[in-house]
Structure formats: C-alpha cells, structure tokens
Amino acid sequence: MSQTSDRQTEIAVEQAHVDIVYKRVDEMRTEAQAMRRRGDQLAHGARNEAIFEQAAMLFERDVMVRHATQILRTLDAEHEGLVFGRLDDTDGETMYVGRLGIRDVNFDNLVTDWRAPAAAAFYQATAEQPMNVVRRRVIRSTGQSVVDIDDDLLAPEKRPAGMAVVGEGALMASLTRARGDRMRDIVATIQREQDEAIRAPWKGVTEITGGPGTGKTAVALHRVAYLLYRDRRRMGGAGVLVIGPSPAFTSYISRVLPSMGEDTVELRSLGEVLDGVRAAGVDPAEVARVKGSLRMRRVLKRALREPPPDAPTELRTTYKGEVLKLDARDLAKVRRVVQGINRPPNQSRVDAAEALLEALWRKADSYELGFDRNELITELGERIEFHRFVVVWWPILTEQEALRLLADRDRLRRAAGRSLSPAEVDALVGSWADPSAPPTVADVALLDELRVLLGPPPKRHRRRTRAENPNWSPSPRRGEHYDEYSHIVVDEAQDLSPMQWRMIGRRGKYASWTVVGDPVQSSWPDPAEAEQARVSAVGARAQRRQFRLRTNYRNSAEIFELAAQVVTDVSTPDQLPHAVRTTGVKPSVRVVDPSELAEALRVATRQLLAEMDGTVGVITAASRLTEARTMLAEITDDRLSVVDGIEAKGLEYDAVVLVEPTELVTESTTGPRTLYVALTRATQRLTVLTSDPDWP
DSSP: OOHHHHHHHHHHHHHHHHHHHHHHHHHHHHHHHHHHHHHHHHHHHHTTSOHHHHHHHHHHHHHHHHHHHHHHHHHHSOOTTSEEEEEEETTSOEEEEESSOEEOTTOOEEEEETTSGGGHHHHHOOSSSOTTEEEEEEEEEETTEEEEEEEEESOGGGOOTTOOOOOSOHHHHHHTSOOOSSOOOOTTTOOHHHHHHHTSOSSSEEEEEEOTTSOHHHHHHHHHHHHHHHOHHHHHHHOEEEEESOHHHHHHTTTHHHHTTOOOOEEEEGGGSSTTOOOOOOOOHHHHHHHHSTHHHHHHHHHTTSOOTTOOSOEEEEETTEEEEEOHHHHHHHHHHHHTTOOOGGGOHHHHHHHHHHHHHHHHHHTTOOOOHHHHHHHHHTOHHHHHHHHHHSOOOOHHHHHHHTTSHHHHHHHHTTSSOHHHHHHHHHHTOOTTSOOOHHHHHHHHHHHHHHOOOOTTSOOOOTTTOTTOOOOOTTOTTOOBOSEEEESSGGGOOHHHHHHHHHHBTTOEEEEEEOGGGOOOSOHHHHHHHHHHHHOTTSOEEEEEEOEEEEEEHHHHHHHHHTTTTSOOGGGSOEEEEOOSOOOEEEEOOGGGHHHHHHHHHHHHHHHOSSOEEEEEOGGGHHHHHHHTTTOOOTTEEEEETTTTTTOOEEEEEEEOHHHHHHTOTTTTHHHHHHHTSEEEEEEEEESOTTOO
C-alpha cells in the first residue's frame, strides 16, 4: 500500500475517534445546560421554604450553577484540535491526548488531558527512552475534521504487524505553517526539554532561559495551564498574573491560555501593572536608563520631603487679642518634625495639624501670657481658617501629582543631590515638561514607587475618574493594587529595570514565580543592579530551578546565521541556540541610497506580502518608526505590522523587512542586542535595507 493510501486510511481511523469525542462533548454540554436550569429552578423553589431550608437550597443552587457554568466555559473554549495526539504502547493499548480530559458515559477514557501525568510520555518519550511507547502520533485538525497526521516510531523492534507509520515529523510540519496575528499554543508539539520546564514544581522560582525561537514564552504559558490543572485550588483562587513587555506582546499571546480552557489568568504589559494608569509610550534609552535605576528611589523619597510649590510660608492668627505667627523658618522646623514620625505623607496630615498647633502654643508660651495650653490648641484647631491652611500646607497628593512636581528643574535638582548628574536632571525634566502627556512605561514604575511612599489617601479623598484623567484604566476584578497572586510569570525578564522589578515584586508577596528571558537580548545596561532587584523581588531565599532551552524552532538556519553575527562580541557560543530548520533561502541584504529608502521599503514590503501567506513585519529604530509608518500608509493589508526594535520583543512574523540596522545599534544602550532581537523575528524570509555598504 502506498504512503498516500496509508495516510488516508489512518486519517479515517482518527476521524472516527474524533467524531465520537465531539459527540460526547455535545452530550456533556447538554447535561451542563440542564444542570444550570435545575439550579435556577431550585432558586425559585426556595422562595416558598422556611429560612433554613431556603438557605440550604440556595447554597445547593449556587454550587450547581457554578459547576455547570465552569463545565460550559471549559467546553466552549477555543479547542480546535481537541484531540491532537495518540500513543500506542508495547502492551497494545492506545491513549488519545488532547486539550481536555473526556470520558464516555461509562467513564471510560476517550481523551486524556495533556497536563495529566499519564500524558507525560507524549512529550517525554524518545527513541533512546521510549517509555513503553511504540508509536507517537500527532493529529492535526481544522474544526472537527482531521486533515493530517504525523508519526514517530520510537520502538521499531516492537512494532506489531500492520501498524502504519506515516508523516515526516509533526514539529517540522508545524514550523512551516503561516503565522497569524496571535500566538498559537504548542500543546501538540511540546518537546522534551520544554516539557520538563512546564511540569516543574510550583514552589519557588522557575527560571526559563534560552535564545530566540526556543519557545520560552509558549513554555511559560503552558506551564500556567499545567499548574492550574494540577493545583487549581491554590493557583486559581489567589490568581495568576502574566507580565509581558508591551501591549503588542500581550495581545499576541492573549488567545493561548483561553485556547486551553484557561480564561481567568490576568495578562498585563509593563505599562499596565499599576492600576489606574496605562502607559502610552517609551522614553529614549538614556532617559529610561535613569528612570529605571535604583537611584530614583532615593530621589523620590527626598522629593517628597520638599514642601509643595504653593505652600504658604507664614501662618498668622490671633488668639485673645494676641498675634501668633510662624514664619518660614518655624514652618520648616515643623515639617521636619512631622517627617521624623516616619509616617507616609498622605497619612500625616493629622500629625501636621497637631505639630502646627503645638508650635503655636510654644510661640504663645514664649510670650509668657499665661494662656492655657489645652484651651488654645482646642480653639485654634477648630477654626476653619486653620484647617484651610493645613490643607494647602500639607496637601494630599496622588502619585501623578507628585511626579509632575519633578518637572521643576530646581526642585528635582535639590531632590537629586549627588544621585543624578546635571545632564540626567535635564533629561528627566525634559521628559516631564508637558503636564498633559501620558506616562511612559518607565514612569509607571516611578508612579508605583510614589504610591507606596505617599501612602493611601484618607478614605474621604476622592480618586480621579476617567473624565478627569484620560489615562485612567479600570481597576481589576481583584481589587486595586492586589498583591496576593499565587503565581507570577515575567516574560522578557532580561529587560526589566530595577524599579520595574520593585513594582512587580509588590504584587508577588506570596507568589511563586516563572521568570523567562535571554541575557543576550537584554536592553538593560546594568545587569548586576537588575539582578539585585530581581532577587529582592522574588525572595532571596526562594528555591530556584533553572531550565535552558537550546533549540531555535522559529528561525531558519540561514536567518539565524546572520543574526548570530551581530552579537559575537557580547555573547558566548553556549548562549546562542541551534536553529534546526533550513529553507535554502538566505536573507536578502539590499544597500539603498537614503533618498530611495521610502520606495525600496514599499517595494520590499509588497514583495513579501505577495510571496508569503502569513504575516509580515517591518522593524525600524524607534526614531524612524513614525516615518516608516507614513511611508507604508498606502499598504492596507491586515497582515502587515510596523514596529520598532523594542516593540518587536517576543513577536514573530513569517517575513521581516529590517530598516537601517545600524540605527537600532546606535540608539540602544546595550549595543547590538536590540538588533539581534529584530533579526530573529522572521520564521521564513528576511530582507534588510541598509545605506551602509559594509553592513554587516
């Protein structure tokens, strides 16, 4: 029988089983809907019962409806390819592996959940260690239709007569498929080294490192799904938070977990970690470097000790015909006394009022007029003009208001002391010069630091609304500034500044961690300072386990060979992954005159869109991004994205046009690392446009 006939016969076999599975899923959905209806009926019946019976019936209703709703949510999740794998063992037993565990009406197993211990062999068995597996089969479906299969024969000597083996390898087939605008899950093609990281214990810190295309992000997301499956009570109740580098990245990965039935995980970009704030841009690398340094914590603390710019410099009042006055020197002394209490400023207004009244009493006492202390303090403390003075002299500040005060150069210079150079002060003042500008990604960590330093405002202090603050974003369902997550995933961790680590660490007081990154791709210039902050954030005594992924599944070998050239001076050979796939198509490096760049970009982009079925990314330096988008404004194909080197982090495209690579190096504080990231985004085709005839 021919290979084609074998394939069609085997596809028909798998289709028959898949049909049984989906039929059972429909039955389960009907059963869950009926359960929910019964729960609603219980609620109606409870109205006519005595109070205790009513409470019991309502509790039963809640449990029934909640359980039915969870089943329906799971069954209705995106699960194209519900059944994606099959194992045939040496005992003649067959097990199907899929996104969900499904049993028939007799509780016999139709599909084993990929996260179950029994399914581990699907990912861990190899020809060297077959784990009792003879044949591993990957089943690829569109909707409910099986369209292809690929087999691995792991124990050929135990292959029974008549067992067909078809296909050329599921992994390689999946790597050549066109990309969309969302990351796909990899449940059908998880490799052994990836599976070991996915199934690692939940406690402590799990570090996953590896070069571009090694599947770090996918592994981290599948690890979340695995942990929720194994320990949903602990993980699901307190919640899981996944933090990525940018909104483009979180959008790109947004469907991975829901496709596996997990829709309760919270995804945030670095610019969205602080509730009520959403960043709308990034700073130039040098400015971001200053804002992200731990030096800024000292600057912010000193800045909050400064009086507000409109604070009165004199308090004058009369008592029983005598004028009592506190001048600027007196008021400065009172402020130092209040600050010495070491209570957050927003919780110190009462302290400030009491200290002012005490200073007025001492002033009166110095006149030897014989006033009663308690009477003086009580009467002055009840005067409306005194309260008005305190409100202005010791205002309650939001973190946004406190940060805007640092746009004053003299104020920032005093707060900076020796922590910042004059040039750094000027750079920060320039970045905050426009009071209406939204915060940058680096500003968000500073705002979070100020939030903690200021302390919560009194309860009667009204928070800003969306109408008053266009950068306002709604509070999460877990409550504002929630800090009790059970597990936190940090992706592209090598780029986090120390201040960002402090911000994230506050959300993980009780969390275990999955930290994902690649030192070679780092855009943070001081790794030692960042490492210190990272250890402090995740816990210095936390148990650590490390996994290094060494195989590049994304890039063709031809593309990665070019990318590796640009980081030879900042990496060691063991830090670079091995690209396992070849296409026979080398990157196209085109030298263009700067005056002809716009037309060359349009031509190269149209060419790749015409030749590729999937996505095309145009990557430029941040300083050229707006210009590039204008150049390509007439191309309206939804498959096209135009991003800068930082935005490209974590993303992938079928083809990439890279514009002026030298510019990505010169605008970075870490040399060629951002360029390395940009060069490794393409899976199939790469075109480089450069005005430098000697590049690379």
